[in-house]
Amino acid sequence: MEKQILLVDDEEDIRDVLGVYLKSHGYEVHSAENGEEALKLFRKYKPPVVLSDIKMPGIDGIELLRKIKHESLDTEFIMITGHGDMDLAIASFQDHAADFITKPINVNILDVALKKVREKIVSRRQLREYTENLERLIKEKSELQDNLSALGLMLGTISHSIKGLLTGLDGGMYLVDSGFKKENLGKIAEGWTVVKEMVGHIRKLIQDILFYSKDREMCLEKVDVCTFAEETAKVIEPKILNRHIEFLKDFDSSAGLFEIDSPAVNSAIINILENAVDACIRDISKPLHRIIFSARQDDNRILFEVSDNGTGMDQETIDRLFTLFFSTKGKEGTGFGLFIADRIIRKHGGSIEVKSKPGHGTQFKIKIPVNSSVS
Ligand SMILES: Nc1ncnc2c1ncn2[C@@H]1O[C@H](COP(=O)(O)OP(=O)(O)OP(=O)(O)O)[C@@H](O)[C@H]1O
Numbered sequence: 001m002e003k004q005i006l007l008v009d010d011e012e013d014i015r016d017v018l019g020v021y022l023k024s025h026g027y028e029v030h031s032a033e034n035g036e037e038a039l040k041l042f043r044k045y046k047p048p049v050v051l052s053d054i055k056m057p058g059i060d061g062i063e064l065l066r067k068i069k070h071e072s073l074d075t076e077f078i079m080i081t082g083h084g085d086m087d088l089a090i091a092s093f094q095d096h097a098a099d100f101i102t103k104p105i106n107v108n109i110l111d112v113a114l115k116k117v118r119e120k121i122v123s124r125r126q127l128r129e130y131t132e133n134l135e136r137l138i139k140e141k142s143e144l145q146d147n148l149s150a151l152g153l154m155l156g157t158i159s160h161s162i163k164g165l166l167t168g169l170d171g172g173m174y175l176v177d178s179g180f181k182k183e184n185l186g187k188i189a190e191g192w193t194v195v196k197e198m199v200g201h202i203r204k205l206i207q208d209i210l211f212y213s214k215d216r217e218m219c220l221e222k223v224d225v226c227t228f229a230e231e232t233a234k235v236i237e238p239k240i241l242n243r244h245i246e247f248l249k250d251f252d253s254s255a256g257l258f259e260i261d262s263p264a265v266n267s268a269i270i271n272i273l274e275n276a277v278d279a280c281i282r283d284i285s286k287p288l289h290r291i292i293f294s295a296r297q298d299d300n301r302i303l304f305e306v307s308d309n310g311t312g313m314d315q316e317t318i319d320r321l322f323t324l325f326f327s328t329k330g331k332e333g334t335g336f337g338l339f340i341a342d343r344i345i346r347k348h349g350g351s352i353e354v355k356s357k358p359g360h361g362t363q364f365k366i367k368i369p370v371n372s373s374v375s
């Protein structure tokens with residue numbers, strides 16, 4: 001490809017002589033006797049070098065140069081001019097010809113011109129490779145930097161969360177200890193509840209970290225929507241007990257099957273349900289709260305809805321909802337939950353939509369295709 005040359009001259013003798021000379025120097029030569037034919041050959045073979053006479057009937061050398069440069073700026077053009085054509089030679093430089101040689105052609109001068117354009121082509125290719133390499137390196141470096149700062153931020157947040165949970169655990173253990181000392185079963189039970197709660201928090205945190213840190217392979221299986229929803233609800237039900245929260249389940253028995261990575265989607269929806277529970281517990285403006293969890297099929301997609309009449313969210317919270325580490329819960333939240341949930345649902349080709357009003361409540365809609373296009 002690289003040693004191709006397009007030779008254009010209306011004089012047959014010149015085409016023959018130059019053609020033989022160039023072939024003997026390893027070039028694959030395409031010859032044209034006028035500008036029109038030259039353009040056709042150029043479009044067909046895309047040679048990197050064009051050697052053309054300047055004066056030709058029809059499309060002359062300058063016009064050919066302009067047309068070729070318009071189509072391919074990197075093509076190198078050597079103009080062949082007559083002795084008195086200095087003005088035309090200069091004009092061709094203005095149109096970005098690489099060089100010009102005069103008739104009668106001196107092959108030594110032609111060799112120098114060809115060598116020059118080849119060097120230009122090689123250095124341009126090298127420059128392009130260097131630039132691409134450099135761009136790749138810069139991209140890798142900034143990705144590495146992003147990963148490092150995310151890692152630093154993550155370690156800081158995790159340590160902070162675990163420290164808070166350990167303090168809670170200490171408190172529970174203290175209650176259990178003093179219950180034993182005073183032989184007070186009530187205290188022991190109270191302490192034990194705190195310990196179990198804290199262990200539950202730590203378990204969730206670790207599960208979330210595992211989902212985040214290992215971009216684990218999706219493991220798809222066909223699952224019955226209602227069975228799946230029932231199992232998911234079972235995880236959240238104990239957390240609702242004695243909280244003055246009504247939990248309504250509405251699973252359409254004709255929802256059928258869908259193909260998902262069951263533990264992953266389970267953890268995503270549990271995160272959303274847990275947030276709903278938190279929002280109800282945190283909302284002191286209403287005496288009774290209600291969470292509705294529904295599942296049905298809609299146009300080849302499974303639609304889960306989680307609605308609560310808890311605190312609701314302002315626009316700023318809605319905007320930052322899925323951001324890693326975003327939480328309004330102080331040391332009780334890590335801000336992993338929705339980040340992970342969003343990732344999992346998107347991996348299934350699905351989406352999460354949120355509607356919320358401060359003081360009124362929140363509705364999450366999770367849509368997952370029946371046949372996941374896992375990406
Ligand atoms: N149903 C909801 N009602 C009100 N606010 C919500 C609701 N769901 C999410 N949020 C808001 O979104 C924030 C981010 O939620 P996310 O689940 O990512 O983190 P978190 O619940 O704070 O912590 P984590 O889930 O990691 O323990 C929450 O802190 C809360 O402010």
Ligand SMILES: [Mg+2]
Nearest residue numbers: 271275337338
């Ligand atoms: Mg959460």
